[in-house]
Amino acid sequence: MSSAATPTSGTGHLWSVDEHMEDVLSAIRPLDPIDLHLLDAQGCVLVDDIIVPVSLPPFDNSSMDGYAVRIADVAGASEEFPAVLEVVGDVAAGAAEPVHVGPGEAARIMTGAPLPPGAEAVVPVEWTDGGLGEGQATGMRARSQAPEGATGHVNVYRPVDARAHVRAKGSDVKAGERALEAGTVLGPTQIALLASIGHATVRVRPRPRVVVISTGSELVQPEQPLGYGQIYDSNSFALTAAARDAGAIAYRVGGVDDDADILRSTIEDQLVRADLVVTTGGVSVGAYDVVKEALSHVGDEDEAGSGVDFRKLAMQPGKPQGFGAIGPDHTPLLALPGNPVSSYVSFELFVRPAIRTLMGLEDVHRPRTTAVLKTDEALRSPKARRQFLRAAYADGEVTPVGGAGSHLIAALAHSDSLIVLPEDVEEVLPGSEVEVILLG
Template identity: 40%
Template sequence: MTATADAEAAANELTPLADYLGSVLRRLRALPPLDLDLTQAYGNVLAEDVVAPHSYPAFDQAAVDGYAARWEDISGGSRGPGYGPAPSGVPGGRVIRLNVVGDLGAVSWRPVRLTPGSCFSVAAGAPLPIAADVVVPVEWTDQGMAVVEIFRTPKRGYGVRRAGEELPAGSLLARAGAYVSPALVAVFAATGIGHVVVRPSPRVVIVATGDELVDVGRASQPGQVVDTNSHALTAAAAEAGALAYRVGICDDDPEALRGLLEDQTLRADLIITTGGTGTGPGDMVRRILSRREGGRAGPVAFTEVALYPGTALGFGTVGAEEVPVVCLPGEPGAALIGFEVLARPAIQLLAGAEPVFRPSVRAHLLETVSSPGGLREFRPAHVAERRGGGYTVQPLAGGPFTLSGLAEANGLLVLGERVTTAAAGSTVDVLLLDRRR
């Protein structure tokens, strides 16, 4: 059997990524909803549709500072108190004069009515007088106090905001599954909502395992590896909207690992471990969590997935509360890709977000790339919008294992299991990463 045939046979024994993700995500459920004060709801996901209990605006109001008037008084339909010659440079050659009968501010509450030939001085946000259907901006006038001269005539309805014209009572403000953004908080507050029902942010605990690991602040030496993963994955979980807790390093000690995981189930909705998912003699996480006890399978199943980089992934539950646990490879690039592929969708599902996967686009490939057959590859790339529409994607040097490439990437180029070569000029799928640059 040739080396190529051996590789194809090995790939055929792997679980397709889509099948594996489906089997994992079907076992997860969104966290139970809770009622939160509006000031605490930002960043959470709505657990139910939100409907406006009141209209916005709540009453007819001025949208600009100026003079609230009847449009027929300033359009020539009614002469009002009079017309006169305009100051030099004013278009039209004439001005309109109206009696100013009062001032209205945002705190005004008593209803007032306009009579022909009169107007009210109004501030933006002030309630409109009855019969007013236009607000003349203050800069279009001489800013008179008893009588105002109007140099330009706005269209009917200018400067006026009618009650409910933006959001009528009963209108749908947001659907379940939407993130509560600052603008959505403003919409809720404006329509009289003080509490919303949301899914809580998942509490995610990250544990790095391995006798070789040492904490940051030093350089790696033979026999020692700086713990990159627990720091990076804690940041990734926080970016995904989780309340992320870094536990740190756990040695390859069976009892210590079991005890640590059991303790963390008390404060976690999801546990992520990194390292020890392979089949080598030092892969303690897999040996401990997949071990059969009392004739039953271990709490975590480890699967060889058609994924590059990092084929070995684990998923299951631990503790009496059956807290979900995701086990990622120890190689930093594979751990970060594994997080994007498996752990991040799990966090989104627990949070009740829809959709759970990152958005993707089809992009024009700028460089020919090769990919291992039988594996779905996720490669760091830079995505850009093309002039005239569409996207281009440039694979970054070094492939999926380079941390510098992952740090620079704003997308992940996805090459399917059947792809061994993608030619420049072809169209490929790209996951868009949320990079706040």
């Protein structure tokens, strides 16, 4: 991986959101495929189509507990005139030896057990006397299920159609069919399907390992007392959770002091477990914004393609951004602003698509729609900036939540979408149609 930009290419240039996105995604490649055991593959992306080697189910089997019978033997059966059949044996799921059902015979069968040779349908046990035998029951009102292993005779009180209560071989999927397409994210149900057709391992692209590092000497970890001028570190928690939500295996490194050497050492230590590094804070122009200084000398800076480019984007919030490759393996790094809303919006726009690209997915962006703006006042946006406003979306309408301040975490927590105001729009009136990014 190597950045399309050089460490100094952002100087003096105001990048558009689309330019920055293109630069990030053009430099990131999907992770190499590996073979994993099924449970280890949960959340991973399937590399190849999966073709069914054996039909599912692999044989005709019963969908009910009951009796396997021939159709002719129960034709016309009723409570007054039940069909009396000889029970020739039991058929349990996984039974090794088949029981043959001949004229006038029935086999007691369990759910999932193979339909025995000669049988054409299954009579549910509720339609019988449960195998108590002729003269020991007085019809359906007095029936009860027979003890396990019972033989003798069974009274059947209803006729059945051919193939009744029988799951046909291949009725789920047939041998040679495609069970799953390449690009499928493996969840519990997909893993169940793979196991049911005999797969113990599967070839996937692994979940990316993402290290999230928040910077700032003012940051304090939750449950610790706050001193003068200190705040709790929320960014590392928010972005780690967001990375996991995107499909990554995420590691949180919170509250690194504003010291270039400490930050540099921390990042270098984390590279061993990182497919992607995300930092938050220290990318502006303040005297204590040390991320730029630290990242200019991370790992083997002499390696071709290494280095981080810090740039300004024509967006609000999230104007200052950084992107590049660090270390001997050219690990991609995205440096995000430190304000909580700026950080989270930047993650959704740039980091989430990068994670999804590493996973090998084709659709890497959040879904977008249009909605009617529901508000009492017009929305205003700075000239030549693409603005992203927190909002709540429902039934084709979208309502702004909170103000435009990049520090309003409570408003962010009650949002499920972002209103997008383009660069050429400075005012949007209530009732107008706007573009919306759906976050939920």
